[in-house]
Amino acid sequence: MPTFAAEDTLRLKAEAVTQQILPDGNGVTSMLGFNGSMPGPELRVRRGEPVNIDVENGLEEGTAVHWHGIRLENQMDGVPMLTQELIEPSDTKTYSFIPPDEGTYWYHSHYISYEQVARGMMGPLIVEDETPPDIDHDITVLMADWQMQEDGSLSKEFTDMHSVAHGGYMGNFARAFLSQDQVKTGDRVRFRLINAATNRIFPVAVSGVSGLVVALDGMSLSEPRPMAELTLAPAQRADLIVDVTGPVGFDMLTRQGPYRLADLAVSGTNTDRVDGPIMALSPPNLPTPTDPTQHLTLTMMGGAMGGRHDGDNIWAFNNVSDLQGDPFGSFQNGETVRITFVNDTSFPHGIHLHGHHFYEVDESGALGDLRDTTLVNAGESRDVICVFDNPGRWLIHCHMLSHAVGGMRTWVNVA
Secondary structure, three states: OOEEOOOOOEEEEEEEEEEOOOOOOOOOEEEEEEOOEOOOOEEEEEOOOOEEEEEEEOOOOOEOEEEEOOOOOHHHOOOEOOOEOOEOOOOEEEEEEOOOOOEEEEEEEOOOHHHHOOOOOEEEEEEEOOOOOOOOEEEEEEEEEEOEOOOOOEOOOOOOHHHHHOOOOOOOEEEEEEOOOEEEEOOEEEEEEEEOOOOOOEEEEEEEEEEEEEEEOOEEEEEEEEOOOEEEOOOOEEEEEEEEEEEEEEEEEEOOEEEEEEEEEEEEEOOOOOOOOOOOOOOOOOOOOOOOOEEEEEEEEEOOOOOOOOOOOOEEEOOEOOOOOOOOEEEOOOEEEEEEEEEOOOOOEEEEEOOOOEEEEOOOOOEEEEEOEEEEOOOOEEEEEEEEOOOEEEEEEEOOHHHHHOOOEEEEEEO
């Protein structure tokens, strides 16, 4: 996975690529990517410094790129019909923004994304730490799945009524792409896990290491926590800092047992590393919530085995499907709002808010983790608290992209 250092202008070209997705010796896969690769190049930028990214469309159809989790200016968010016009074939759009937060983010297509992301239009976006942790390696682990034929070709069916109404388009082959292929025993490593799948939830286990989770969705945890029960919904991220104890494996946990996503080779021993505690990363710099001035409810409805609704698609939010002329909520800049996400369906949903992070409210009613995407299981609900301090029209949608195209999309307006 190639890496770009920060420079005056970064360049991404969306284009057809050929990639070895299946194990070596099996067929190659014709798909989409950026700059000749899938995943696209790892973009590394610095917090508080201007970023300019030229996106050239080498496809035969329109596209747009969303910088997932970055709290950027609204017109740079990459959402057709809401924040920008399509980038037409052969055209180039320059995205310019100043990333306000360190951490692990990613970029992906936001036009017919259930297909363009499934075909490979994704890549890591890292905002580097001003004060890096004491580690030997910083390794990105990007996970996804694909519906593959035995010869390595992608299924040409990226959406159908059945998959949209159920858990979404699921691959029959999954893997993780690592930005580095070898470490030493005794190395201290930061793993940046990114779930770039269109619909699949990844329960993840990492073997051959001991360590802690230090960040979620780019935001550092005030206290690092154990890696047990690490589950990533589509678009969610987790940063781990670990000590290598043996050959490293990344597994998706399934009912049939562990499914290996990737191996990281171990060769030699780091004899210079001095044992020490894993420390928390620098705290995020986000506004402090005040007492909420509004309490809204967003109810997920529809799908297979779900209740009826009045929307004109398979899924609905609050009884309506897809983007409407009126926003789900209208807020003043700086307003603190409480939102209850109610999952009145038979499937889990990962709800993503653009342009902001929010606090998940824990079982005691206290502010919990900062996220930009929250997983709400079937039949359950979750409250979040958000300071809406980023003006513009911001999308809220299920990041199971089959559910988004099936109707689970709305928006809020911040004046």
